[in-house]
Amino acid sequence: MSSDGNSVNIENSKRPYHHGDLRAALLKAGLDLLETQSAEGLSLREVARQVGVSPTAVYRHFPNKQSLLYALCKHGADGLYEAQAAAMKAAGGGPAGFAATGQAYVRYALANPALFRLLMTTKPPAEMLNPDETYVYAAMDLLRRNVAALLSPDASPDIRKAAVTLAWSQVHGMAMLMLDGQLPADEKLISAIGRGAPF
Amino acid sequence: MSSDGNSVNIENSKRPYHHGDLRAALLKAGLDLLETQSAEGLSLREVARQVGVSPTAVYRHFPNKQSLLYALCKHGADGLYEAQAAAMKAAGGGPAGFAATGQAYVRYALANPALFRLLMTTKPPAEMLNPDETYVYAAMDLLRRNVAALLSPDASPDIRKAAVTLAWSQVHGMAMLMLDGQLPADEKLISAIGRGAPF
DNA sequence: AGGACATGTTTTCACTGTAAACATTTTTCC
DNA sequence: GGAAAAATGTTTACAGTGAAAACATGTCCT
Structure with missing residues (x-):
């Protein structure tokens, strides 16, 4: 017994040389830190410290700091999309759903x-200059479909784009x-979104 | 002759120990650097280098980096206000003037x-939490007056604020x-501002 | 003239991102 | 199984940063 060699090793008091899933741990630490700090104040070394690993270990999983930040962006974009999709579903689609997605955007922020x-x-x-590869693409596409559903069917592409x-x-x-x-982060202002503003 | 002791000294080949108006020079250098760099990449030392002064000389005129940045903000806010005011004047006030200020905002950016x-x-x-001391106050106030002029006179304060x-x-x-x-920084999108959007 | 003050410089420190060399573990292939 | 290769970690090192402290030099007021 106790001679297993499975991938991840958590129980053993002796921390193994290899972390098991350092990449995921780094991302989680980064997200955690962003709950209490701004992104500018986020340092690679602090993330590494949080995970309990040497500063340069990060470079085995991300070529540089930017790359780590990109991964965090991706995570955030997914969360934003899910928040908006959930809000739309809850509101039951239509104009109310459209307003709900807009408000969800602000609330997520x-x-x-x-x-x-x-x-x-x-x-x-640079490698995702293609607009349909941006990390906010999913959220944007949801918006695009919503706008399309609200505009009259014969609206020109230019009008759609502007809308x-x-x-x-x-x-x-x-x-x-x-x-x-x-x-001010005032709920009253947020709920004014999508209610036929004067502009 | 040549024994004058006037304030600023530019001609002499021997740079005097005292700069003359280092504070202004630092601000100018900061603004210049912001033409080609983002603000995150702006370092105190680089500003000092640009002016030809030691890194810590900056601290005689600004208590810290933030303080220098605040001063740059102030300058930018003034410029923004002037751009908007000029645009409004050129458009001759009224709804067209209102649209022009909005477009000027984007173009200034x-x-x-x-x-x-x-x-x-x-x-x-922190010391300018008072909303009428924000550096964007002038620009905001212009907007506020414009909105007031466009809304019906009996609009409630809440409506005005939301607008x-x-x-x-x-x-x-x-x-x-x-x-x-x-x-995309598309002029067509910018000119869609203030032309009675569908929302 | 001389002392107070403002303004600049040198030195120093802790922190950052990242490159290079080294160590250890896991995987792969015979 | 056992060695070579690859993956993943650590240590060391370096240049750059914001800032504090001590020091130097010029200006100004009496």
């Missing part, structure tokens, strides 16, 4: 300030201004 | 990407998304 800001202010890496842009801009701007302390 | 982002993502220092918020959010979101590479 407020709930995950550092991650959201990182996600949005990180220019996508998508303006809708995204509005929720994104509100999220950013609230995160940056330029607007 | 695109013309001064690093400075604008710094300005907007820098949380105002201001949504308008600001829209232009700010577009500016940010374009700066961050999430939206």
Whole structure:
């Protein structure tokens, strides 16, 4: 007994030389740290420290810091999409669903300030210049379909594009201004989204 | 002759121990650097180097790096306000003027990407929590007056506040998304601002 | 003239990202 | 099974950063 050589090793008090799944642990540590810090203040060494590993061990799983941040962005984008999709489902689709996705966008930003800001202010890496590979693609596509459903069927592509842009801009701007302390994070303002604003 | 002791000394080949107006020179250097770099990449030492002064000389004029950045923000905010005011004047006020200020906001952001982002993502220092001391106050107040002029006179304060918020959010979101590479910096999109969007 | 003060410099420290060389464990192949 | 190869970790090292402390030099006021 006790001579197994299975992949991950948690029980043993003696920490094994190999971590088991360091990459995942680093990502988790990064996300944890972003709950209490801004992304600028996040250092590779701090992430490594959190996991209990030497600073340069990170480089076995990410070529550089940027790369770690990209992975965190990806995670955040997935979370954003799920939050929006859930909100739309809960609202039952239609115009109400559309408004709900917009509000979910802002609420997700407020709930995950550092991650959201990182996600949005990180220019996508050169190799994903293709717009349908951006990490926010899923969320954007949801918005696009919503706008399409609301516009009259004979609206021109230009009109559609402008509508998508303006809708995204509005929720994104509100999220950013609230995160940056330029607007109060007021629930009343959030719920004004999608209710036929005067502009 | 030649024994004058005037304040600033530029001609002499021998650089005097005292710079003359180091504070202004540092700010100028900071602004110059922001034309080609992002604010995160801006280092105190680089600013000092640009001016030709020792790294720690900066601390005689700014208590820390943040403080230098605040000053740059202030400058950027003034520029933003002036750009908007000029645009409104050129458009002759009214609804067209309102649309023009919104478009000017986005165009200023695109013309001064690093400075604008710094300005907007820098949380105002604690001592100016008072909203009418924010460095964007002038620009915001212009917007507020514009919105007031467009709404029916009996609109409630809540409606007014929501209208201001949504308008600001829209232009700010577009500016940010374009700066961050999430939206193309397309003039056609910018000119869609204020033309009675479907939302 | 001389002392107070402002403003600049040198030195120093802790921290960062990352490259290079080395150590240890796991995997692969005969 | 056992050795060679690959993967994954550590140690060491380096240049760059923001900032504190001690020191130098110039300006200004009485």
